[in-house]
Amino acid sequence: MILTDDEQRMRDGAEGPAVAAAMDLLVRYGQALDAERLCTVRNVAGTTTQPSPVKARLVAEGGWDRAFSIINLDADETLPIPPMAVPTCQLQQGFGPDSVGTVPYPPEFVELQTDGEAFVGARGVSVLATCTPYQVGNLPVRGEHCAWMESSAVVYANSVLGARTNCEGGASTGAASLTGRIPCWGNHHDAHRLGTHLVRVDTPVSEFRDWGLLGYAVGDVVQEARPVIVGDHALPDLTDLKHFGAAAASSGGVEMYHIVGVTPEAPTVAAAFGERRVPEPVVFGEAEKRAAYDRLNDQGSDTDVDFVLLGCPHASLEQIHDVARALDGRRLADGTQLWIMAPRALAVVAERSGHTAVIEAAGGRVLTDSCPAMSRAAPVGTRVFATDSAKQAHYLPAILGIQAWFGTTAECVDAAVTGRWRGELS
Amino acid sequence: MTGLRPAPARVVLRGRAVVPGVVTGEVLVSPETISGWGGIDPATGTITEARHPLAGVCFTGRILVFPGAKGSSGWSGFFQTTRLLGTAPIGMVFAVTTTKAALGAVVTRVPALADLDDDPVAVLRTGDRVRLDATAGVVELLEREGER
Numbered sequence: 001m002i003l004t005d006d007e008q009r010m011r012d013g014a015e016g017p018a019v020a021a022a023m024d025l026l027v028r029y030g031q032a033l034d035a036e037r038l039c040t041v042r043n044v045a046g047t048t049t050q051p052s053p054v055k056a057r058l059v060a061e062g063g064w065d066r067a068f069s070i071i072n073l074d075a076d077e078t079l080p081i082p083p084m085a086v087p088t089c090q091l092q093q094g095f096g097p098d099s100v101g102t103v104p105y106p107p108e109f110v111e112l113q114t115d116g117e118a119f120v121g122a123r124g125v126s127v128l129a130t131c132t133p134y135q136v137g138n139l140p141v142r143g144e145h146c147a148w149m150e151s152s153a154v155v156y157a158n159s160v161l162g163a164r165t166n167c168e169g170g171a172s173t174g175a176a177s178l179t180g181r182i183p184c185w186g187n188h189h190d191a192h193r194l195g196t197h198l199v200r201v202d203t204p205v206s207e208f209r210d211w212g213l214l215g216y217a218v219g220d221v222v223q224e225a226r227p228v229i230v231g232d233h234a235l236p237d238l239t240d241l242k243h244f245g246a247a248a249a250s251s252g253g254v255e256m257y258h259i260v261g262v263t264p265e266a267p268t269v270a271a272a273f274g275e276r277r278v279p280e281p282v283v284f285g286e287a288e289k290r291a292a293y294d295r296l297n298d299q300g301s302d303t304d305v306d307f308v309l310l311g312c313p314h315a316s317l318e319q320i321h322d323v324a325r326a327l328d329g330r331r332l333a334d335g336t337q338l339w340i341m342a343p344r345a346l347a348v349v350a351e352r353s354g355h356t357a358v359i360e361a362a363g364g365r366v367l368t369d370s371c372p373a374m375s376r377a378a379p380v381g382t383r384v385f386a387t388d389s390a391k392q393a394h395y396l397p398a399i400l401g402i403q404a405w406f407g408t409t410a411e412c413v414d415a416a417v418t419g420r421w422r423g424e425l426s
Numbered sequence: 427m428t429g430l431r432p433a434p435a436r437v438v439l440r441g442r443a444v445v446p447g448v449v450t451g452e453v454l455v456s457p458e459t460i461s462g463w464g465g466i467d468p469a470t471g472t473i474t475e476a477r478h479p480l481a482g483v484c485f486t487g488r489i490l491v492f493p494g495a496k497g498s499s500g501w502s503g504f505f506q507t508t509r510l511l512g513t514a515p516i517g518m519v520f521a522v523t524t525t526k527a528a529l530g531a532v533v534t535r536v537p538a539l540a541d542l543d544d545d546p547v548a549v550l551r552t553g554d555r556v557r558l559d560a561t562a563g564v565v566e567l568l569e570r571e572g573e574r
Contacts (some may be wrong), residue, residue: 026530032444032528032538053469054510071506074533149499166525169502171533186525223459224494224524253459253496253524300478373464395464395497398475 001030002037010179018068018082022175023074028074029172030183039184041165043140044088045133045148046173047320048072048125049116050374051094051109059112064119072174081178084124088177089138091150092131092314095377096344096369103367105340105377111161125177129369130240130343132242132314137345141265145188147176152246152257152313152391158256160241162264167255187256193265193272193283195258197222200281201231203289204347209408211240212390214284215254218291221282224253228272231284239316246313259269293425296390296406297395300421303405307382308416309396310409311341312371312389317349319409320366322357326413332363334418337379338412344368364416373399386415386423430433430544437567439549441519444528446561447537449517450568454485454553455547456492461531462499489558489565490515491546501526506533517558519546519565539565 003011003023011023026038048068057065066078071077094113100417117127131150134157140146142162148154149168157163164184168176176182186192186211199221205214214298218227227248236244236259248254258266264273310323323340332338342350347368350356356366372378373395378385386405387393395405405415407423415421457479460466465475471486486508495501510512518531518538531538537560547567550556553571558564 025487028445028532029529032532033523033525034442052507054507070510071503073504151498154499167499168525169499169529169533171502171506172525172529223496224522250497253494395461398477398481399464 001027001035003027007038007181016080016082018073018079019178021069021073021079022178025074025171025175026179026181026183030185031096033183033185033187035183037184038181039188040180041144041145041176041182042180043087043138043144044084044086044155044173044177045091045138045150046072046088046168046177047091047093047144047149047170048120048174048404049090049093049113049127051112054111056108065118068174072170073173073331081123083286083390084177085338086177087126089126089128089133090120090122091128091133091153092370092374093129094370094375095367096129099367102365103377104380105375113281128343128345130314130413132343133315135316135346136343145182147182149173149174151185151249152242155249155255155257158187158193158241159245159258159263167253169384193256194226194276195228196225197227197274197362198269198279198281199227199229200283201229201233202283202285204232206234207408208240209242209388210289211236211244212247213289213292213403215244215283215392216251216296216390218257219248219250219252219254222252222254224255226256226258227254228258228260228266230269232281236262239318242313242316250391289423293406296393297404299393299404300384302384302403303421305386305415305419305421306336306403307379307385308336308338308412309372309385309387309389309392310338310412311342312392315340315342315346317346320346320350320355323413324358324362325360327364328358330362330417332416336419338364338416339367340364341367341371372396376400378402384421386412386421388412437549438542438567439546441539441542441563441565442464443522443560443563444518444523444538444540445531445536448557448559449489449537450557451487451489451516451555453491453550453552453556454483454488455550456475456480456490457547459494459496460492461497462495462504462526463498465497466504468504468507468511468513471508480491485515486513488515489517489519489548489556490520493547494520495524495526495530499526502529505530509534517560519558520546521547539563
């Protein structure tokens with residue numbers, strides 16, 4: 001791999017041992033990808049603070065310098081961690097202080113994470129603490145090279161914003177944050193952003209749930225490839241696109257999609273495919289919609305619901321408002337809990353706007369920073385949960401060993417109020 | 427089952443070194459892509475995704491052969507954790523290179539090979555004994571499962 005003089009200097013230790021370790025990791029990673037060079041990035045979204053048993057051990061051994069060195073730089077020894085070289089934000093993490101008393105999450109992890117926030121904050125990291133940094137102030141411009149992790153954020157940044165990032169990991173984002181570099185590979189190149197599959201929507205896709213079903217079906221078909229969507233769909237909003245991308249990145253590994261006439265690199269079908277021949281379409285019709293719905297619901301058999309989880313990826317203000325309206329004047333069933341996960345910055349607005357008070361009056365909670373999947377935590381004794389998120393329905397049964405139901409937000413709220421799942425694909 | 431039969435032709439797959447190194451061991455073939463985050467348990471080195479054909483199967487100490495990585499960007503971090511906890515596979519062979527799988531192999535620090543001249547998931551079988559020489563870009567079948 002070709003390094004510039006500056007990159008070689010970093011690798012040789014001119015900016016200290018942590019930067020040298022970062023450059024060493026980037027070179028090993030770049031070689032693993034067969035990348036020719038690194039590219040300059042000025043926007044990093046990664047994770048350092050998320051607690052885990054391994055991290056707790058490393059912090060106990062040598063503080064956060066050690067945890068960052070071993071995990072975020074893949075180094076073998078504890079190195080002093082300097083300030084971030086470029087703007088960097090912390091993505092979603094473990095549960096925070098607002099969860100105490102509601103979420104069965106180790107208090108020592110809450111404390112560890114608070115400590116970690118102080119460590120990275122002092123080094124310039126913005127603790128956004130959300131899987132949706134694009135909702136709360138980190139909005140890269142079109143064409144901006146980034147180093148982001150979190151598959152649902154990566155697919156949003158590439159597809160909706162036209163920024164350029166691969167699906168990075170904890171070590172590559174750690175290294176990028178100290179160097180401002182990432183391997184120039186994959187989504188950073190024009191040719192790797194063009195469509196590979198044409199998907200024709202033959203059944204109406206207009207509501208939030210249907211965007212999740214479409215994404216789940218498309219991800220399963222194209223896996224890591226780049227679908228181009230045309231056909232019978234309404235104009236999606238931020239919330240729909242957030243759901244669609246997260247679903248496609250769960251059933252498959254979609255990092256880039258185009259919706260013709262909607263997303264920035266697909267004004268036309270021809271533009272989405274560039275010089276490539278436009279392939280025969282894959283059809284998303286009634287049968288494919290039904291199949292995606294059935295697959296998302298194949299982990300549910302008991303209709304007694306004890307937990308309803310909303311806000312994956314972290315809820316938009318509209319989603320929180322919708323839930324508040326649906327719960328207004330109602331009361332959750334005994335033994336059933338409802339959590340809606342949100343970025344803390346938006347939770348502040350939701351509280352200020354009165355939505356949170358309505359949700360809490362019904363017995364629900366707006367929670368921040370994390371989610372049950374990230375933190376492996378749901379209400380004690382949860383056996384069956386319901387969600388409006390294809391991503392959570394995909395992952396949570398494996399992570400927590402519980403049954404899942406997937407449906408509309410209204411069906412989920414209904415399940416929280418009645419304690420029964422009555423969802424169906426109309 | 428293991429009666430006399432002609433020695434099979436030499437089975438050698440050639441590919442691109444993702445992480446250099448040499449290892450000999452038993453293969454675990456995953457017919458489907460693997461999720462790291464939400465798909466494996468690093469504490470036990472097992473695949474946990476309920477919908478996965480290898481749900482409940484342990485990859486520790488084996489050479490993991492799989493089509494590619496899917497799902498969350500936590501992939502590499504989860505496989506890095508298997509190294510830190512001593513539950514890692516001893517090698518990786520995968521068909522499709524993605525950043526998740528490449529970075530995952532780098533931080534697991536095991537010999538890894540990708541972009542092979544034939545589909546490793548179709549050619550190799552769970553229980554096969556192979557020599558993976560990622561530095562030279564080859565994986566060679568030493569003993570076929572059920573034929574030793």
